[in-house]
Amino acid sequence: MEEYVIENEPYYIPVGSEVEIFTAAYRNHLPINLKGPTGCGKTRFMEYMAYKLKRPLITVACHEDLTATDLVGRFLIKGDSVEWNDGPLTKAVKSGAICYLDEVVEARKDTIVVIHPLTDNRRIIPIDKLGVILKASSEFMLAISYNPGYQSAVKDLKQSTRQRFVSIEFDYPPTEIEKQIVAHESGIDDRMAGSLVEIGHRIRNFKHHGLEEGVSTRLLIYAGKLIHEGIEPKEACRIAMARPITDNPDLQKSIDEIIAAILE
Numbered sequence: 001m002e003e004y005v006i007e008n009e010p011y012y013i014p015v016g017s018e019v020e021i022f023t024a025a026y027r028n029h030l031p032i033n034l035k036g037p038t039g040c041g042k043t044r045f046m047e048y049m050a051y052k053l054k055r056p057l058i059t060v061a062c063h064e065d066l067t068a069t070d071l072v073g074r075f076l077i078k079g080d081s082v083e084w085n086d087g088p089l090t091k092a093v094k095s096g097a098i099c100y101l102d103e104v105v106e107a108r109k110d111t112i113v114v115i116h117p118l119t120d121n122r123r124i125i126p127i128d129k130l131g132v133i134l135k136a137s138s139e140f141m142l143a144i145s146y147n148p149g150y151q152s153a154v155k156d157l158k159q160s161t162r163q164r165f166v167s168i169e170f171d172y173p174p175t176e177i178e179k180q181i182v183a184h185e186s187g188i189d190d191r192m193a194g195s196l197v198e199i200g201h202r203i204r205n206f207k208h209h210g211l212e213e214g215v216s217t218r219l220l221i222y223a224g225k226l227i228h229e230g231i232e233p234k235e236a237c238r239i240a241m242a243r244p245i246t247d248n249p250d251l252q253k254s255i256d257e258i259i260a261a262i263l264e
Ligand SMILES: Nc1ncnc2c1ncn2[C@@H]1O[C@H](COP(=O)(O)OP(=O)(O)OP(=O)(O)O)[C@@H](O)[C@H]1O
Pocket: 011, 012, 013, 014, 015, 036, 037, 038, 039, 040, 041, 042, 043, 044, 045, 102, 145, 173, 181, 185, 217, 218, 221
């Protein structure tokens, strides 16, 4: 399990009472759903909490081909024999790790059903292929993340799944905290970090004018890193912010204008 242990404290600035809420949920065996846009700090928060609670963290990036077998485990042929291999969820259940299913709506419906008996007071996982039912270690926790921005009728969590989790809502950090994060993570000075955050805010306002999602804290950090390496700031913002978030030339042009105005 050593590979899943987080040895050094991850850099994380709390933005509200999420640390206390997560801790209370953990102590009470409540599964947690982190809701929020991409790149706003959910994964970093999970790493931080796993470190604080001294639990290994097993992260699974969910996708549409992810099967229940991928999570639970499978038999693999090894030489002349067949060996059972625990999947990430089973590993976490046995060892008392925190299992984090990132972007859980991407997973197939039958995959999501596997987590149901683990998220009520039974806290069990049936392993059909072995004919056993495992009871989760008392330190085990299940967390999922979910981006409500991409919500569609086809890709949504069923109420029977949703109502098994307590939810913490995440959003881009408030201005002062986001500045601190961008400066810390990219190495640029506070003034430049302030400008990047301001550009970020202006771009986020476009969300109601055709932009699917605002620019993430992650992208602000990317822009900062490029600037720190010596890339001209306006160019860095264009390639780390304007280009990634939209292919629409009109929107890109408007964003380029914002960048030019702020980085005069
Ligand atoms: N409160 C915070 N404290 C410290 N760093 C933060 C915070 N919020 C965001 N960050 C920074 O933003 C970056 C992006 O966050 P993260 O990777 O956690 O996003 P995410 O919400 O998990 O995105 P996705 O849903 O796409 O996986 C992190 O690498 C981290 O540097």
